[in-house]
Amino acid sequence: MRMKRDAEGCRNRSSSLRGLIDRIQPHRVRMVGLAILSLLGASGEIGFILLVTSLAVAFLGGGENVSMVLGVSLDSSGAFALAGVLLVVRTLGNLGAVQVSAGLVASVTTYERDRLARSYLMTSWAVQQASQSGRLQELMTSFIKRTTETVATVAHGVTATISLLAFVIAGFVVDPLSAAAVVGGLALASLVLGPFRRGLRHRADRHAQADIQFAKGVAEVGGLGLEMKVFGVESAFIERLGLLIRDASNAQRRTNVLVNGLPHLYTSLLYAFMLGGLAIAFMMKASNPLALSSLVLLMLRSMSYGQQMMSSLATIAGNLPFIRSVDDAIQQYVMDRAPRGEARPKSVAPLCLNAIDFAYPGGEQVLSGVTISLARGEILGIIGPSGAGKSTIVQLLLGLRQPTGGVLRVGGVSMDLVDRDWLARKVAFVPQEPRLLAGSIGDNVRFMREGITLEKVAAACVVADLMDLVSELPDGLETFVGEEGGRLSGGQRQRVAIARAIAGDPEVLVLDEPTSALDPQSEIAIRAALDRLRGRMTIVLIAHRMSTVGICDRIAVIENGTISACERPGLLSEASDFYKRSLAASAEK
Numbered sequence: 001m002r003m004k005r006d007a008e009g010c011r012n013r014s015s016s017l018r019g020l021i022d023r024i025q026p027h028r029v030r031m032v033g034l035a036i037l038s039l040l041g042a043s044g045e046i047g048f049i050l051l052v053t054s055l056a057v058a059f060l061g062g063g064e065n066v067s068m069v070l071g072v073s074l075d076s077s078g079a080f081a082l083a084g085v086l087l088v089v090r091t092l093g094n095l096g097a098v099q100v101s102a103g104l105v106a107s108v109t110t111y112e113r114d115r116l117a118r119s120y121l122m123t124s125w126a127v128q129q130a131s132q133s134g135r136l137q138e139l140m141t142s143f144i145k146r147t148t149e150t151v152a153t154v155a156h157g158v159t160a161t162i163s164l165l166a167f168v169i170a171g172f173v174v175d176p177l178s179a180a181a182v183v184g185g186l187a188l189a190s191l192v193l194g195p196f197r198r199g200l201r202h203r204a205d206r207h208a209q210a211d212i213q214f215a216k217g218v219a220e221v222g223g224l225g226l227e228m229k230v231f232g233v234e235s236a237f238i239e240r241l242g243l244l245i246r247d248a249s250n251a252q253r254r255t256n257v258l259v260n261g262l263p264h265l266y267t268s269l270l271y272a273f274m275l276g277g278l279a280i281a282f283m284m285k286a287s288n289p290l291a292l293s294s295l296v297l298l299m300l301r302s303m304s305y306g307q308q309m310m311s312s313l314a315t316i317a318g319n320l321p322f323i324r325s326v327d328d329a330i331q332q333y334v335m336d337r338a339p340r341g342e343a344r345p346k347s348v349a350p351l352c353l354n355a356i357d358f359a360y361p362g363g364e365q366v367l368s369g370v371t372i373s374l375a376r377g378e379i380l381g382i383i384g385p386s387g388a389g390k391s392t393i394v395q396l397l398l399g400l401r402q403p404t405g406g407v408l409r410v411g412g413v414s415m416d417l418v419d420r421d422w423l424a425r426k427v428a429f430v431p432q433e434p435r436l437l438a439g440s441i442g443d444n445v446r447f448m449r450e451g452i453t454l455e456k457v458a459a460a461c462v463v464a465d466l467m468d469l470v471s472e473l474p475d476g477l478e479t480f481v482g483e484e485g486g487r488l489s490g491g492q493r494q495r496v497a498i499a500r501a502i503a504g505d506p507e508v509l510v511l512d513e514p515t516s517a518l519d520p521q522s523e524i525a526i527r528a529a530l531d532r533l534r535g536r537m538t539i540v541l542i543a544h545r546m547s548t549v550g551i552c553d554r555i556a557v558i559e560n561g562t563i564s565a566c567e568r569p570g571l572l573s574e575a576s577d578f579y580k581r582s583l584a585a586s587a588e589k
């Protein structure tokens with residue numbers, strides 16, 4: 001079991017590392033620039049430290065000339081001038097590196113967000129619907145922030161490593177033996193801390209999972225605000241969310257202890273090694289004070305770069321699981337792309353479902369052998385008990401899901417070959433619970449589509465019986481109607497959704513229970529609106545209310561996933577018990 005978990009961990013780690021490398025590769029030039037600037041900054045700093053140490057030793061000895069390592073000597077004013085120049089080189093090198101690293105982070109953030117948004121929007125409806133709410137937001141915000149933070153950390157790590165190397169090389173030049181001892185110490189310290197780094201990776205995995213669970217919990221609370229209040233269960237939700245909050249915070253604390261603690265442990269170990277090295281130098285009675293003091297300063301500084309390097313490694317290890325989650329999500333979205341097709345039939349009609357079977361992934365068969373055909377301009381009603389499969393048929397008609405058996409033909413062409421952009425212009429939809437943009441009625445009727453002119457918006461509003469409302473609004477069509485149309489009533493939102501559907505002048509209009517949540521007056525208004533469209537569009541109307549389907553040319557009854565009857569309204573009572581019972585029930589109301 002443990003071996004299996006380790007093997008899994010190894011695979012995950014290598015895939016997240018691959019993900020990190022893939023993100024850095026396009027920025028190779030920037031990385032090289034960063035390395036050069038870091039080297040410049042480190043060289044300036046090394047020269048400065050050596051010069052200042054030599055100046056101090058020269059002053060203590062009362063000499064005019066400043067002798068440096070490798071037998072180079074300068075007069076004191078030359079040494080001061082050179083120290084000033086080296087300081088400027090160090091500052092410019094380091095500031096340049098900061099500039100490059102900031103540019104790198106900004107372009108990685110833009111690219112990552114773009115990639116995730118694009119892959120999510122292009123994935124199939126089945127994947128979008130199945131993805132838990134809150135996950136996309138969490139991936140887009142905090143997970144991508146961590147991804148770019150990791151790339152930035154790699155950039156800092158590069159700076160620290162190059163600087164460390166430069167300092168170690170300078171140490172070798174000053175005193176090879178002592179420098180070798182310090183390098184050995186660096187390697188040993190890193191070895192000793194190996195198990196802590198592995199522990200960190202496990203904790204980071206747990207942290208990423210806890211964050212996703214927390215985001216899902218938050219999304220649930222956000223969506224159930226009204227129900228929570230009405231049922232008075234806020235405390236239960238507070239408790240449930242509290243558990244997720246504490247779980248995420250604990251996972252964060254455990255990860256942070258190691259991310260922030262490892263560099264300190266590393267530095268303390270190095271100090272201990274250095275102390276040992278000094279003790280050895282004492283015992284061996286080292287006699288060159290300039291070399292010894294230069295070396296101590298160089299090594300102290302290289303330790304601070306070593307600590308930065310270790311800190312970068314810890315942050316990278318802590319963030320790799322977040323990168324893997326982003327990559328897993330993108331892979332899932334890309335693997336299940338919405339089908340595109342290229343065929344553009346002459347028209348959508350005839351729209352034929354031929355022996356259609358359908359089962360949701362991992363579920364039982366929902367539709368069996370559904371055969372039905374729609375002629376141009378026809379109004380077809382679909383009725384049936386709850387759970388019979390009506391909305392599933394709608395999703396198939398809109399090309400959002402693919403049948404598991406049979407063929408759905410659009411204008412004689414199989415749906416999987418049809419160009420979806422063409423289909424989206426030809427087939428419009430009014431959902432059961434329409435969602436609106438934060439904008440005006442005009443914005444919602446246009447719905448980001450090109451070619452929907454003001455005249456088309458106004459004409460659609462007339463058909464959808466919205467003009468009375470629009471005339472009362474202070475800015476007419478351009479009045480802001482709140483987040484998700486929150487300033488409109490349910491019936492008004494429904495009519496905006498109808499206007500949105502017909503503004504593009506589609507050939508087919510599909511409505512999924514557009515009147516189920518409306519009062520009788522609004523229902524009459526919507527029925528009248530649909531009647532006005534008779535002959536102009538082919539309409540598929542799913543309804544629970546028998547009065548709504550009264551305008552249909554034919555009504556199909558679906559029961560247990562099969563069509564049990566399909567007739568003109570006047571003849572349907574003979575053919576369908578369900579219809580007869582439903583008519584009787586609506587007459588009693």
Ligand SMILES: Nc1ncnc2c1ncn2[C@@H]1O[C@H](COP(=O)(O)OP(=O)(O)OP(=O)(O)O)[C@@H](O)[C@H]1O
Pocket residue numbers: 129360361363366384385386387388389390391392393
């Ligand atoms: N996303 C899904 N994943 C799995 N099963 C689903 C999914 N959506 C619907 N189902 C199942 O498919 C069956 C048909 O559902 P569908 O929504 O098509 O029924 P419906 O006739 O529109 O019902 P209603 O009138 O209550 O809206 C139901 O048994 C339902 O549980």
